[in-house]
Amino acid sequence: MEPEIILRSAAVVIALILLVSNFDLSAYWNKVTAFFKRKPKPNVIDEEDVVADKPFLEIVDLWYSLKGKCTEEGLDQAAEKLDEVFPLFNSEE
Secondary structure, three states: OOHHHHHHHHHHHHHHHHHHHOOOOHHHHHHHHHHHOOOOOOOOOOHHHHHHHOOHHHHHHHHHHHHHHHHHOOOHHHHHHHHHHOHHHOOOO
């Protein structure tokens, strides 16, 4: 390329940069960057996941404490019904 064309091209580019720098383009820039940003996925917790995450031994321990409270308070029928509803927890009998 000839030096004259390079100088003219550089002058046009510098003139365009000076012209554009006088305008406030931040609103447009924010729209363009917002378009390309990834939107975060909503953090949805299913009730099934919460129940599935509880350790099995904790549930068994709560069952034994409920049965113990029923027998302490004299609620023998409630303790028997707990035995009927959860027969697998009665392995010691």
